[in-house]
Amino acid sequence: NxxxxxxxxxxxxxxxxxxxxxxxxxxxxxxxxxxxxxxxxxxxxxxxxxxxxxxxxxxxxxxxxxxxxxxxxxxxxxxxxxxxxxxxxxxxxxxxxxxxxxxxxGDGMSLLTLLMACTRSAADPTRLPAMPPLPTRTGAIYQRPRPSAGVLAFLAWVWSFVVLAWHTVVDVVGFFATILFLKDPHTLFKRVNHAETQRKRIVHRRLSLDDVKFVKNAMKCTVNDVLIGVTYAALSRYHFRKSGETDTHKEIRVRSMLLVNLRPTTSLHACVDMIKSGKESHVEWGNELGFIILPFFIGMHSDPLDYVRKGKKVVDRKKSSLEVVFTHVAAEVIFKVFGLKAASAIFHRMISHTTISFANMTGPVEQVEFCGHPIVFIAPSGYGPPEVSPPKI
Known part of the structure; x- marks a missing residue:
């Protein structure tokens, strides 16, 4: 219509x-x-x-x-x-x-929030769609729980900050090394001689979130861990099928960038509340992102859950680091001191030296319609960076 x-x-x-x-x-x-x-x-x-x-x-x-x-x-x-x-x-x-x-x-989170604010509930077109429930986590991913009574508990709490500092130093060194010289090996997933006008194919696949949550609960991990494991498995199978390699014990270690939304966990609800009250001009639609460099393993496992276990291990290690905060602050400082061209060059170098990027976003939690049209699915994606970019939800 x-x-x-x-x-x-x-x-x-x-x-x-x-x-x-x-x-x-x-x-x-x-x-x-x-x-x-x-x-x-x-x-x-x-x-x-x-x-x-x-x-x-x-x-x-x-x-x-x-x-x-x-x-x-x-x-x-x-x-x-x-x-x-x-x-x-x-x-x-x-x-x-x-x-x-x-x-x-804007970044993916702000743009999807804006799109959701323009939709209406299919059950009641007079109201905005229901918002996702607030996450159980309220602090930063690296925040440590307060120690219980006892000297050993206190020492363990202090030690967790020592580990946090050490992991941050290691990750920051890796960040600078990636910008300067550290490159991933060329694989089927990495473009060579990338050009801005190069044709890029965008595809999507839908999978059951209930199935993802079933695995999450069984493995006692997060939705992110499962999705990273699923992507490990999918790209590993693709690699060995396309390359014709028969040594399935071989494991190729590349790296991925995990884009992280740095807005408060309540920002989605706050933005929608502003829009409801007619204060949409107060909403900041810009880019509020940091990123984490994740090791990514292309290899074959007889147990499919091994992909999820490996993904969880890598992500848990990265949660004990201030890498995401550092990368965001570094990007802001570089932009303000050296300007847009320098910031763009450094960011482009970062993504061209890695192989894959990950992001996820929370979409509507009920059936919605856009300008009277019922929505079957929303498949966010992006192009421009010289990378494979799975998955966005």
Whole structure:
């Protein structure tokens, strides 16, 4: 329903400052936001696809078109967001919208929060969808529980901070080594001679969150641990299948970047509360990220749960470190002292020296609709960095 979609986007999405601004360069050569008039029709794109290709395989037709978008620059004469609409059925939905948003408008967490704030509950379209429950953890991932009574408990508590400091030093050294010289070996997952205009294919797979939680509870770990283990297993099987290697005892150690949202655990609820009360201009939609460099193992295991065990071991080690805080502060300092180009060059060097990036985001917890259209699934993704980028939820 194009008129309903246009009206809904104009009333909801286009009211946010960055979604009605363009980027301009001032006299000092710095980029800044300049408010402009938004013509929503310019942002609703209905591509003309080959009817034969659509009839033969509609899923691949959509995937091919989205891959072609990765080679095309965005029009900087208007706000940097687009809706590409495919009004034909695929295997999963009656129609599809590919929403392309420039990363300068916000990180994945803020953009998904914004999208959720523009949806409505399918059960009651007059209200916003229910928010996810607040996490049980309230402090930082590296926060240590207070010691119980006793000298040994106190010494163990003190020792945990010594370990925290040591792990942080090791991780910071690894961070600088990665920027300067430390590169992952070339594998099937690492691009060579990466170019910004190189075509990048974006695919998605849905899996049952109930199954993930079942494994999580059985293994006494987290959803993140399970997803990292699943990705270990999937890419390992892919590698040995595609490479033709027969030595399944061989293990290739590469590294991945785990992107971490540094906003408070209550930030999602706070943002939605501001939007409900009409204070959306007070919401900060920018990038609030740090990252962790995770060892990543490509190898074959006879017990599938070994992938989860290895993932949990690596993540638990990284939780005992201030690496994520350091990387965020370092990025801020580099940006403010040396400028955008230096910060971009260092970040690009970091991701080009690693192999894979991970992120996750919490989506709606009930069935939702967007401008009157029931949503079957949301598949966030990204392109630009020279990496494989699984998974986003």
């Amino acid at each position: 194009l008129p309903a979609l246009r009206a809904g986007i104009e009333a909801q999405l286009a009211r946010y400052p960055h979604f009605r601004s363009i980027q301009v360069t001032d006299r000092d050569g710095e980029l800044r936001w300049l408010p402009t008039t938004v013509n929503v029709d310019n942002h609703l794109i209905r591509p003309t696809l080959d009817p034969a290709a659509v009839a033969a395989n509609p899923d691949k037709a959509v995937e091919d078109y989205v891959a072609s978008l990765s080679t095309l620059p965005m029009d900087r004469s208007q706000p940097l967001w687009e809706f590409h609409l495919f009004d034909f059925p695929t295997s999963e939905a009656t129609s599809t919208a590919a929403i392309r948003v420039h990363h300068s408008l």
